[in-house]
Amino acid sequence: xxxxxxxxxxxxxxxxxRLVLRESEPRDRTTFIDLLAxxxxxxxxGGPRPRAELERTAPETPGRRxxxxxxxxxxxxxxxxxxxxxxxxxxxxxxxxxxxxxxxLFLPQAWGYGYAAEACAAALAWFAEVALGEPVxxxxxxxxxxxxxxxAKLGFTEVERYEDYGAEQWFGVWS
Numbered sequence: 001x002x003x004x005x006x007x008x009x010x011x012x013x014x015x016x017x018r019l020v021l022r023e024s025e026p027r028d029r030t031t032f033i034d035l036l037a038x039x040x041x042x043x044x045x046g047g048p049r050p051r052a053e054l055e056r057t058a059p060e061t062p063g064r065r066x067x068x069x070x071x072x073x074x075x076x077x078x079x080x081x082x083x084x085x086x087x088x089x090x091x092x093x094x095x096x097x098x099x100x101x102x103x104x105l106f107l108p109q110a111w112g113y114g115y116a117a118e119a120c121a122a123a124l125a126w127f128a129e130v131a132l133g134e135p136v137x138x139x140x141x142x143x144x145x146x147x148x149x150x151x152a153k154l155g156f157t158e159v160e161r162y163e164d165y166g167a168e169q170w171f172g173v174w175s
Contacts, residue, residue: 008130009066021069031077032062044144071119079106081123098135135175142168
């Protein structure tokens with residue numbers, strides 16, 4: 001994330017038609033644990049983490065860091081959208097293409113309603129405003145059809161495909 005974007009953190013809550021993107025609060029801890037422990041959520045992310053470990057190690061307010069938004073629908077957390085330093089993530093990195101990476105996780109019961117597109121578009125619009133159009137990258141497995149559709153819908157364009165974690169990966173950029 002750029003210094004400019006960090007200086008603007010945390011922003012005022014971002015409101016969309018149906019959602020609010022906001023900073024994490026202690027009341028979100030259980031949902032963060034649900035997200036990280038859910039097998040469906042982590043099908044393409046290396047598998048879920050053990051719930052007991054998460055209960056023991058999760059901070060009182062998980063996800064409270066620059067670039068991490070809680071996605072709130074009707075007063076309850078349904079997911080998270082992150083804009084993180086790309087080179088700080090494991091795996092294939094291309095800081096020459098973009099230094100910030102978009103990531104997102106949603107509870108399975110929130111899938112299929114367009115919330116991911118709505119939340120990610122709002123986060124990208126905020127980022128474009130504070131980071132003055134800096135590109136954002138996205139990585140996903142090509143087998144993850146939902147993420148591939150979302151990348152296209154958000155306007156990411158393919159840079160390359162590569163093999164990692166035993167599967168074909170897709171790497172795109174948004175600017």
